[in-house]
Amino acid sequence: MTGGSAGTTTNLITLLVAALVVVRFLFRELRERKVRLRSIWIRPGILAAFTVVLIVVAFTVPRTNMAFLALACVAGAVLGVVTGMLVVRSTTFRPADERGAVLAQGNMTTVIVWIAALALRFVARFAFAGSGASPAEQVELNAGLLALVTAAFVVVALAFHRAIDRLAPGQTQTQSQTRSL
Numbered sequence: 001m002t003g004g005s006a007g008t009t010t011n012l013i014t015l016l017v018a019a020l021v022v023v024r025f026l027f028r029e030l031r032e033r034k035v036r037l038r039s040i041w042i043r044p045g046i047l048a049a050f051t052v053v054l055i056v057v058a059f060t061v062p063r064t065n066m067a068f069l070a071l072a073c074v075a076g077a078v079l080g081v082v083t084g085m086l087v088v089r090s091t092t093f094r095p096a097d098e099r100g101a102v103l104a105q106g107n108m109t110t111v112i113v114w115i116a117a118l119a120l121r122f123v124a125r126f127a128f129a130g131s132g133a134s135p136a137e138q139v140e141l142n143a144g145l146l147a148l149v150t151a152a153f154v155v156v157a158l159a160f161h162r163a164i165d166r167l168a169p170g171q172t173q174t175q176s177q178t179r180s181l
Contacts, residue, residue, distance in 0.1 A: 022115055029106030029114065037100040037164050040157045047150040054143045064136040072144025079120075080148040084155025086113045091156075093163035102164045117152065121145045 055073065058064045090109035093102050124141055 022118070026111055029110045030108075032103050032105040034096050034098065034101050035104050035160050035164075036098070037161065040160045044150065044153040044157045047146065047153055051143065051146045051150045054139065054146055058136075058139045058143055061136045061139050063134065064139060068137075069140045069143055072140050073147045076144035076147035077151040079117075080151025080153075081155055083113055083117045083148065084152040084159075086110075087152065087156055088159040091159070093160075093167060095167040100164060102160065102167050104160065104163070117148065121148070 051073075055069070058069050059066075087106070087110045090107055090113070092105045092107075096103045124145060
């Protein structure tokens with residue numbers, strides 16, 4: 001297999017995976033789903049751990065520009081907060097029939113926001129890869145993009161947590177409620 005053929009195959013696989021993710025988001029966001037307090041921090045926690053690991057790895061990659069790494073992570077986190085806030089503003093919450101849970105439903109706006117964030121990641125990835133980015137530059141870019149996704153998921157998890165507290169008062173006791181007792 002030649003290098004060009006392998007590159008084309010890799011790009012096709014990447015696009016197929018992206019299409020599957022988009023379809024999953026369409027189905028997940030457009031139908032009402034039950035979000036439970038006990039599980040809302042799993043994804044943000046895993047993403048935060050991966051972000052930290054990638055930043056630590058960046059220190060071991062020769063010629064990593066620490067200033068650019070920091071800038072990429074801060075810019076990614078800021079864009080992630082904006083992404084998360086846009087998703088939350090377009091999500092409808094209502095009480096669930098279960099303790100410590102809320103029903104959440106997105107709409108086409110939430111789908112578009114998630115797809116735009118995913119597209120930004122692929123555009124940046126292909127732009128850097130196409131310009132012959134070094135391994136250090138790839139790690140710096142990936143850390144910034146992972147910071148974006150992590151921040152977005154943290155903002156969404158915080159909003160779900162607040163919605164559960166607001167829509168099911170007296171059913172759940174969060175740390176803030178426990179402290180006041």
